[in-house]
Amino acid sequence: MEHFDLSLVNWSRAQFALTAMYHWVFVPLTLGLAFIIAFMETLYYKTKNEEWKRITKFWMTLFGVNFAIGVATGIILEFEFGTNWSNYSWFVGDIFGAPLAIEGIMAFFMESTFIAVMFFGWNKVSKKFHLISTWLVAIGANLSALWILVANAWMQHPAGMYFNPETARNEMNNFWDVLFSPVAINKFLHTVSSGYVLSAIFVIGVSAWFILKGRHLLLAKRSIIIASVFGLVTSLFLVLTGDGSAYQVAQKQPMKLAAMEGLYEGSEGAPLVVVGALTPGKEYNDSRNPFVFRVQIPRLLSFLGYRSGEAFVPGVKNLVEGGYIYTNKEGKEQLALSLEQKMERGKIAIQALADYKAASDAKDTTAMAYHKNLLDSNFEYFGYGYLNNPKSIIPNIPLTFYSFHIMVGLGFLFILFFAVLLYLALRKEFKIKKWLLRISILMIPLAYIASQAGWIVAEVGRQPWVIQDILPSVAAVSRIDSGAVQVTFFLFLIIFTTLLIAELKIMFKQIKLGPKEGGK
């Protein structure tokens, strides 16, 4: 294998992870808080109660702070595509171009236009138009997220395209297959609903602080009720979409599922690990017990992954060695290839691309047709041709496993939290114990941890793939100096940390100031 600068690949990955994670600090609050504000303003519109207007405007200010600091942080990811991941950028062709162009237009026209009405339009446009604008900001922000998540879902499960060996680009042949791929639908719903849950917790946490301080009690109580209802409904929905996402992972990314569950040896009627500690340094082919301890529910992993308690769930070892029966994309049962066989077919595909190119340059149409046919029949394993040992196909299992369990554990904790708060808030006398109010504040960082953990599962769990089975990160990266990537990594670290500090500082200041125009 020609030398791969692994330090370049790793720094490029680290830089992308850093920018994506910082970007995701700002996004989920925008997605959910926009809807919470829209609900609050709807109550103002319906009841004409000025207190609802004050409440709406207060949360709108915090929304504005978060939106302003976070806006355009995602653009840096696009810069990185062009510089650090130029092979990948070219290879994905118009698959990314179309959704990202739609996202740009939507973000610009919907969010930018109506966000101005939302902030500047009080007393200048009719109440109805203002309310519609607020709803359109919420819908626009979420639609923007849709297109980004569709692009990401395509990387997890490429669909609706064919590879053109003449241009070395994947070309979209069915937009609807890209948009309505089951992975895309589940990813979108699961991701945005996680943002709703985070936002509900944010509203509750800030409101709890007000109650502890004995300030703005009416605002705090009403906000807790609205956010608890919103949070409870969306966190239950989050369980459903999480189940849908995990089901898709089982079908399309079995190695990720094995990493999520620390499943080294597959079995029929596989159990789901509820909590556990992995054995440090465990290799996929040694005979050590993968867990120091674990609590598990029998057959649940088989049921959740394949909708049958008896189904076979392949583990890491099975996925490397092959030889088990699985259902392929066409719904037919098939014997799984070993990694070695896949690598062999991947190398055939890559060689076919090189030979096709040579034939094309020589204008030898017969040879072109032959090599194209060879490429097409092996293209689903194209990326395996870049791999050279079994370990290269295994993601970081401890990071994926613990992130997954932290995310799921916190998700269920949030459901309980919303239910308890709503029960207490709806009693005749609104009374929430101080300790629960303090816990409510503590829930805010936990919501961010759960949200980031979700992305770690999605992205670390699918390594080594940038595009599942077709392009690994080693082939996607540009040939540039890894020192340059290190410099920009630390540059971003400084810029984003400064932005985060700025956001927190302004946000805390606005929370301390509280709502304008009085408040009870």
Add this chain to the structure above:
Amino acid sequence: MNPLKKVFLFYYEGFKSMTVGKSLWLIILIKLFIMFAILKIFFFPNLLKRNFDSDSDRSNYVIEQLTTKSK
């Protein structure tokens, strides 16, 4: 009133009456300046656009990259 003037005044008065928004806009402008005038120009060129004149050259380069990386 001219609709364009109306829109202009809407934004003008909106920006004028901002309080916390002013510091936020300052942050946004500084951020956009750093991103587009510094990072994009000096650190993040689009390599394929910069190094090649045509899509055909870009394709050839990427094919060469993809087919030699596996060897």
